[in-house]
Amino acid sequence: MPSILSIQSWVAYGHVGNASAIFPLQRLGAEVWGVHTVQFSNHTGYGAWRGQVFGAELIRDCVQGIEERGVLPRCDAVLSGYMGSAEIGAAILDAARRVKAANPQALWCCDPVIGDVGRGIFVRPGIPEFLRDEALPAADIATPNQFELEWLTGGEVTTLEDAKAAVAALQARGPRCVLVTSLRLTDTPEGEIGMLAGEGGRFWRLSTPMLPLSVNGAGDAIAALFLFHRLRSGSAADALAAAASSVFGLLRRTAEAGSREILTVAAQEEFVAPSRLFAPETC
Ligand SMILES: Nc1ncnc2c1ncn2[C@@H]1O[C@H](COP(=O)(O)OP(=O)(O)O)[C@@H](O)[C@H]1O
Ligand SMILES: Cc1ncc(COP(=O)(O)O)c(C=O)c1O
Ligand SMILES: [Mg+2]
Numbered sequence: 001m002p003s004i005l006s007i008q009s010w011v012a013y014g015h016v017g018n019a020s021a022i023f024p025l026q027r028l029g030a031e032v033w034g035v036h037t038v039q040f041s042n043h044t045g046y047g048a049w050r051g052q053v054f055g056a057e058l059i060r061d062c063v064q065g066i067e068e069r070g071v072l073p074r075c076d077a078v079l080s081g082y083m084g085s086a087e088i089g090a091a092i093l094d095a096a097r098r099v100k101a102a103n104p105q106a107l108w109c110c111d112p113v114i115g116d117v118g119r120g121i122f123v124r125p126g127i128p129e130f131l132r133d134e135a136l137p138a139a140d141i142a143t144p145n146q147f148e149l150e151w152l153t154g155g156e157v158t159t160l161e162d163a164k165a166a167v168a169a170l171q172a173r174g175p176r177c178v179l180v181t182s183l184r185l186t187d188t189p190e191g192e193i194g195m196l197a198g199e200g201g202r203f204w205r206l207s208t209p210m211l212p213l214s215v216n217g218a219g220d221a222i223a224a225l226f227l228f229h230r231l232r233s234g235s236a237a238d239a240l241a242a243a244a245s246s247v248f249g250l251l252r253r254t255a256e257a258g259s260r261e262i263l264t265v266a267a268q269e270e271f272v273a274p275s276r277l278f279a280p281e282t283c
Helices: 018-027 056-068 086-102 127-138 146-153 160-173 218-233 236-257
Strands: 003-011 031-040 051-053 077-080 107-110 177-183 192-199 202-209
Touching: 003 018, 003 056, 003 086, 003 218, 018 031, 018 218, 031 056, 031 086, 056 086, 077 086, 077 218, 086 107, 086 127, 107 127, 107 218, 127 146, 127 160, 146 160, 146 177, 160 177, 160 192, 160 202, 177 218, 177 236, 192 236, 202 236, 218 236
Parallel strands: 003 031, 003 077, 077 107
Antiparallel strands: 031 051, 177 192, 192 202
């Protein structure tokens, strides 16, 4: 089972960031070393929240303390998400470099949390540029949503050809494996939501029914699950199928319950045995 250093936000109430990613990984059997970039009362999608963005020194200190335990050689991957500040981004980049120096096989999965179609950019100034210019070139896996893919590659993505070209452009600058979430393309059927994975010059897509809900934290869960299954199988296609099926089950249960927060705990069986399996197709 893998050991994963997960550096992202923490919320006391609800499930985004590490509070969305850690439990599914543990439920699947991974050992997770969680370092938090912020501690907020709740996610920022509510419009109001309390708490603090941590100083970059705290993140550096925690990673150094882990390093001093001598365990970085058995760290299989770094997972990063919501950064809080560009200085924290630099601390995360440094953590990924230390892990890779200790274990050259280790992967860095960078979820470039910048914003989304409805809300636009919701992170502090400097973070999007840091992700594009410094973090992603050093990452192995990236998991942007459609808005983030467009921002990172500087072009509109409306057709499958646009999406594949944008993924290839991102890969040319760094991450060899890319998962794009929440894709609405010209050929996406009405009532469906798509995903696209690319690795090694090949592409796979998958779509699921669109559920009547708008939640936060699904992106953080899918990045964690995609990383776990990519580590386990070595295949981006298998990782796409497993992660998408689990997140669909999680969100179906969430929609049925009418919950504003994803049911990370109540729907935990979906992480180990998704109730409905979606198969990707080559594209
Ligand atoms: N309303 C929805 N219906 C079905 N699936 C959804 C819905 N919202 C999100 N998802 C699933 O969760 C995945 C990640 O959510 P997304 O909103 O793209 O992440 P992020 O929060 O990072 O933008 C999507 O690719 C999709 O599979
Ligand atoms: C503190 C925090 N972390 C992470 C996220 C990212 O959530 P999502 O998975 O919806 O991209 C958000 C979004 O609102 C947030 O407020
Ligand atoms: Mg996201």
